[in-house]
Amino acid sequence: MIKVHGLRKKFKDLIVLDGIDIEVKQGETVAIIGPSGSGKSTLLRCLNLLEKPDEGHIQIGDIMLNAKKYSRKEANELRRQTAMVFQHYNLFKNKTALQNIIEPLLVSKKMKYDEAKKVGEALIEQVGLAHKADNYPITLSGGQQQRIGIARALAVQSHAILLDEPTSSLDPELVGEVLQVIKQIAEKQTTMIIVTHEMDFAREVADKVIFMADGHIVEQGTPTAVLDHPQNPRTKRFLQQSISLPEYSLV
Amino acid sequence: MIKVHGLRKKFKDLIVLDGIDIEVKQGETVAIIGPSGSGKSTLLRCLNLLEKPDEGHIQIGDIMLNAKKYSRKEANELRRQTAMVFQHYNLFKNKTALQNIIEPLLVSKKMKYDEAKKVGEALIEQVGLAHKADNYPITLSGGQQQRIGIARALAVQSHAILLDEPTSSLDPELVGEVLQVIKQIAEKQTTMIIVTHEMDFAREVADKVIFMADGHIVEQGTPTAVLDHPQNPRTKRFLQQSISLPEYSLV
Amino acid sequence: ENEGKVLKVGSTGLVYPFSFKEGEKLQGFDIEVVEKIADKLGYEIDWQLTDFSGLMGQLESGKLDTVANQVAVTAVREEKFNFSEAYAYDGTQIIVKKDNNDIESVEDLKGKKVASVLGSNHAANLEGLDFANEIDIKTYEAHDGMLNELDFGRIDAYANGKNILLAEIEKSGLPLKAVGDPISKERVAFPFVKDDKNDELIEAFNQALAELHEDGTLKELSEKYFKEDVTVEKVSN
Amino acid sequence: MNFEVQYFLEVFPSLIKYIPLTIGLAVLSMILAIMMGLIIALITNKRIPVIYQLLNIILSFFRGTPMLVLLFLIYYGLPQLFPSFSVINSITAAIIGLSVKNAAYLSEIFRAALKSVDEGQLEACLSVGMTRVQSLFRIILPQAIRNAIPATGNIFIGVIKETSLAFTLGVVELFAQGKMMASASLRYFETYLAVAIIYWALTIIYSNLQELMERKMSKPYIK
Amino acid sequence: MNFEVQYFLEVFPSLIKYIPLTIGLAVLSMILAIMMGLIIALITNKRIPVIYQLLNIILSFFRGTPMLVLLFLIYYGLPQLFPSFSVINSITAAIIGLSVKNAAYLSEIFRAALKSVDEGQLEACLSVGMTRVQSLFRIILPQAIRNAIPATGNIFIGVIKETSLAFTLGVVELFAQGKMMASASLRYFETYLAVAIIYWALTIIYSNLQELMERKMSKPYIK
Ligand SMILES: Nc1ncnc2c1ncn2[C@@H]1O[C@H](COP(=O)(O)OP(=O)(O)OP(=O)(O)O)[C@@H](O)[C@H]1O
Ligand SMILES: Nc1ncnc2c1ncn2[C@@H]1O[C@H](COP(=O)(O)OP(=O)(O)OP(=O)(O)O)[C@@H](O)[C@H]1O
Ligand SMILES: [Mg+2]
């Protein structure tokens, strides 16, 4: 369960998040869409404190934090409630695929090596990359790297997983394999927030879609409501532009 | 006019181009499609000798070259027959947008600065970025960088322009603006070869579509022929996968 | 009474034939003189090898008792250190190439390029000449390449201690020669930090030196290294 | 020509005996320098206002001052200011001087190397619940080291040679021994050539070790 | 304590006179070193089989040999082998030694800097009809320089100090003058402290110039 209330964030004079309220129920998958620069990434990054929010309250699972004042310990606790999947994968370059998954177990969870290895091997199997366990990230395709990234996020068994455009650095051919893995996870009732440009995927997988623009939540609701029957003119314009490229934009 | 006959290229033991024959008429636009690793980029790079082909004949405009033996001078002459637009833009990082367009004029064409500047300003106007003339590449969005990249390729007034996935590094929102510029150029009867994943765009702009796989040309013909009524099973499979992501690949 | 006591003596090991290493063994005139003195006084010697600026630094900061490295007694040094009696006499000698007939006396140095070496008092002696401003004096960091420098003809003359130069010319076999008499005379002695505690030690050194003079040991040592006696002041010239 | 081969060859055995001291001094100083340099790099990386400026001024002193002067000030100067420093022996002083000075250089190298590691690596660590310190030692440093090896190697080769300055403090090592042999024999050219060849050999041996290390460390980065 | 302030202050004017010579030597040597280093970097970058290995061995000699020994071999050794070299004067020999040695170091730095420029930049140049040489001077080098500035700055600071070794060849510059004053007065500590301060000041001035230059060169790279 994730609750965000009144979240605000400025970069110098630029207001990037202007009072965001979100509720995600246990096991729900939420897709966030919106134009470039609308603050989607910043929102996710504030949730796990990679970016320090200016104001607001964040609750993830049992951990609750006030952005105005929190201790280092509180921050660490909140951070452990989530795991993140990055647009550019951010695999540990000096570790093999399997080591990437095991590393957080050894370090954050202080698991024994043998135990961690078992967990890791199950996960790498689950994302279909058991045969690449000993490869270093650089030798994997983008899609494979992202699947390892997802396995790594799953490994720590956090309360929720945050995914920031997990497929938008991928060649079109490789998008499918990653979305498939995410879909499987979503079906397992993992709490997830995913920022994505893949409208069809959002429609299929998400329980709720949030449309953001200029640091605000402009519209939210079921996928059908937001994607097929948008109410707000900004949502409409955005969906027209991005669903049916390139024909529309060329005329 | 571009004629390629029997073009072969190996990387060590890996055969990447296995006897390619292509004809592009003056003013024609050819789109090359195909799965990752099929040799599309290598083909383009062999045409302007960024990669040294092993065998075959290449003719572009009046310049004809035998891949088995050619002099440095012949190579330079062939190279001047084409200009290239790269997937990652490859703008000169130490030059402003306008300087990027002017640079080849000053250096390759030995134009006077004032004259070059006039040409450059006309081109930057044409791609709609006159107001960004003095910006350095890093301060431009991907779409803007690619439009400058196209203007730079146009500047040298080469016989043909080669484009290697010009939009696939771009955020979905920015694809449109670049495709629009390319479309305008295609309409001006510039000879072009474009490698692309944008099927709708290929259908609209190309005079001919070539489908490559494993270093071979598997199928070629009009856009309608290749894209809507493919004959070869490999073409069919490829088109299914890539046109309608992500629904199909998830089932 | 000094049994088992240690005397810390510094030297460079860089000045043939006063203080140099043959294989691993430190030897030379100065070295043997100190060893003889220490024998008499019942000291063990703890030799410290370091370059010349290091010697002065160590002496001053109390890391050494004295220095055996051809330290000439000069006014500046006497301000900082107390000296023992002299154990050798030296002078600033000019040498030139053997076939050089232009320079036959000190006066002939006018307009010539003459070299000396850092840290030696010979540089100061050269500069102290009445007509020093007419000489093109060049100072070098170290004595290392100086004989070659003269041999190559990149300088016209070279000034350093007479005793060193004569010994080296002989040993190296280079076609060089000494010109005229030394332009100065110096007493070579052991320096000690100015400190009441050292007065007794200096006294003991002087005593020992007198005895070594007396019994001919110093003369013998000198002849071993220089083929002449440099331990007495020459009355001639 | 006047090159005495016989003597030239005889020089080597006496010089070689001093290699262990030279290497020992260099390695010990280097280890200390690396540790200090790393700590400085981590501090300056944060750019804490006053500390950063202050540290920069101090670092520029150590970088700017000739090694010889630095050694001299440490060994002979400090005891004049603080008498308790006079207990430092010459080898200790040499090691302090060499390591402090090279720490100043290394801190710059390490800072650049740390910066060269993609920000995303730290974010990935934090996002899976690792602390900053854990991230540093498990993920960031191992990647940074690889970038820093060539420049650090240059510094180490420099340190090997700089040990010779310890002669001012009375430490007789390879080069000092060479000087002594040269001035005893007056065969400067032969002796110094031998000295050069030994340093050259040490450099080549080290370079090969470094290449081995670089190759091992770059395993994860080869496609 | 035994620090003579009066003398300490008097040292400065005599030392300062020698700054121009030190700077002149350093700048001239550096310019030559940069030119040679660049040429070597371009050659080694191509990894032409035999030439590459040979050059590497020669470079390791210059990198590995102590500067002092190198100067000695050039100034006193070469004339013994080739008598015509005895016409080289001491300043020339010092400049040759300093520049050759640092060219060996710089070549490594430049090679890395050239490598750090994205391959795509050269491809872009070639694709619009520029030759390799044109690409190098107009596009590649200007970008590489920026990466090389910090390490090159380190080398320059090193050269400023290394000029003092020319004293072995009879060139009296800043540090040599300091040594002469110290051994005349026997006030090593005061003199060397003054020397250190002057070098420090030079280093700070240079560092500021370098920062200015870096800032100017990184204009195209700031978002
Ligand atoms: N570290 C930062 N410093 C300053 N401004 C920033 C920083 N990070 C983001 N911004 C700005 O904040 C705004 C929101 O950025 P954010 O990355 O959250 O957008 P987004 O919705 O994720 O866009 P995209 O779809 O392009 O990823 C943008 O205007 C961006 O330029
Ligand atoms: N420089 C190289 N050295 C070795 N192999 C290479 C090199 N460049 C390309 N290849 C290999 O050649 C094959 C074809 O590559 P190419 O880049 O031409 O494919 P592509 O069709 O452009 O793929 P994509 O759609 O991913 O860009 C691939 O297997 C690739 O790994
Ligand atoms: Mg984003």
Ligand SMILES: [Mg+2]
């Ligand atoms: Mg490609």
